[in-house]
Amino acid sequence: MDVVRSKREAKKQYAFETGLSRRDFIVRSGALGLLLSVKPELSWGSEEGFSLTTRPKGFDVINRAIIESVQQHLFPDDGDGPSAKELNAYRYLLWAMEDPDNRADEDRQFILQGAAWLEDWADTQTGRSFLVLSWDEQEALLQEIAKSRAGENWLSLLLYYLIEALMLDPLYGGNPDEIGWRWLEHQPGFPRPVPGKSYLDF
DSSP states (O other): OHHHHHHHHHHOOOSSTTSOOHHHHHHHHTHHHHHHHOOOOOOOOTTTSOOOSSOOOSSOHHHHHHHHHHHHHHSOSSSSSOOTTTTTHHHHHHHHTTSHHHHHTTHHHHHHHHHHHHHHHHHHHHSSOGGGSOHHHHHHHHHHHTTSHHHHHHHHHHHHHHHHHHHSOGGGSSSGGGHHHHHHTOOOOSSOOOTTSSGGGO
């Protein structure tokens, strides 16, 4: 029995150097409840806000590619649970941006400004677009922007919506085929939402 368990554990790829898998971290730390209950506060201060050369033009092809790439860094395809792509995280994000409360919080503008700022920062630091950088180069830039208040808040907000994509009903665009629920061994509550009677319909 111990030999079987050891082989199974050896095949696992961990997201953290501590050996704690991403799933175990989320479940044991109560991170889901915390992240879903408290949306990050947005930083707009001039000394900590986004300094932009390029102005965002909505969720166009470039901004979509940047945001999807960052989502993949936050929830990578590393063998430790579904990746952002598998969760349909970008599709869910677009749905969430239509929520009147999120619009009132200016989440849409903040996410778009962050994407444009990251592209500007990549150009300033490397002379290249963020999208043509290697995975490791992108990771280094993301770690660098996370040191600023605005950058940290931007990444936290994207992570917040990633967790929602992981946990909410597939009706809302994320968590296809209940992939997030199955990974977390989560039993959803009842009744489940149906088209025409979902959150935004009330």
